[in-house]
Amino acid sequence: MKVLIVNKSTNPAPAYATPGSAGLDLRANLTGDVVIKPLERAIIPTGIHIQLPVGYEAQIRPRSGLAAKSGITVLNSPGTIDSDYRGEICAILVNLSSEPFTVRHGERICQMVIARHEVAELVSVDSLDESERGSGGFGHTGVK
Numbered sequence: 001m002k003v004l005i006v007n008k009s010t011n012p013a014p015a016y017a018t019p020g021s022a023g024l025d026l027r028a029n030l031t032g033d034v035v036i037k038p039l040e041r042a043i044i045p046t047g048i049h050i051q052l053p054v055g056y057e058a059q060i061r062p063r064s065g066l067a068a069k070s071g072i073t074v075l076n077s078p079g080t081i082d083s084d085y086r087g088e089i090c091a092i093l094v095n096l097s098s099e100p101f102t103v104r105h106g107e108r109i110c111q112m113v114i115a116r117h118e119v120a121e122l123v124s125v126d127s128l129d130e131s132e133r134g135s136g137g138f139g140h141t142g143v144k
Contacts, residue, residue: 001053001056001114002053003050003051003052003053003114004050004051005048005049005050005051006048006049006050007047007048008029008047008048008049008088009027009029009046009047009048010029010047010105010106011027011028011029011046011047011105011106012027013048014026014027014048014112022111022113023061023111023112023113024111024112024113024114025063025108025110025111026046026048026060026089026091026108026109026110026111026112027046027106027107027108027109028044028045028046028103028104028105028106028107028109029045029046029047029048029105030044030045030103030104030105031105032105033102033103033104033105034102034103035100035101035102035103036072036093036094036095036100036101036102036103037095037100038095038096038097038098038099038100039094039095039096040094040095041075041092041093041094041095042092042093042103043090043091043092043093044090044091044092044093044103044109045088045090046088046089046090046091046109047088048088048089049086049087049088049089050081050089051083051086052081052082052083052114053083054083055083055116055117055118055119056083056114056115056116056117057080057081057082057083057114057115057117058080058081058089058112058113058114058115059078059079059080059081059112059113059114059115060074060077060078060079060080060081060089060091060110060111060112061074061077061078061079061110061111061112061113062074062077062110062111063108063109063110063111066109070095070097070099070101071095071096071097071098071099071101072093072094072095072096072097072101072109073093073094073096074091074092074093074094074110075092075093075094076092078113079091079092081112089112091109091110093109093110
């Protein structure tokens with residue numbers, strides 16, 4: 001599958017780190033450092049614009065190393081980039097640690113996974129079929 005890309009940053013284009021990687025690493029496109037204080041969030045631009053085929057989305061996900069080592073993750077994860085979006089891809093980073101975190105230009109801040117999706121046809125009905133679970137939610141299956 002081909003994905004069209006415009007890279008308006010001074011960073012290399014997104015790339016898979018290894019042949020088996022599911023996500024492309026995205027880098028911060030900054031003119032100066034951004035400090036994210038504990039429990040604060042920041043929108044970090046990447047300078048990347050893409051055009052996906054219809055039926056695909058790009059999912060913006062955290063990088064495990066940043067999460068494990070520094071407590072930095074992506075809010076609304078995974079964030080969805082729709083096939084008709086042409087704007088700059090940005091990552092909403094949050095600092096869940098007790099220490100400030102500095103984001104620097106060129107730093108790998110998140111990953112982007114390209115995934116196929118279906119378009120559902122919603123059909124209005126008066127009732128739904130019964131199931132073993134029923135309407136139990138939020139931890140319901142772990143109660144047994």
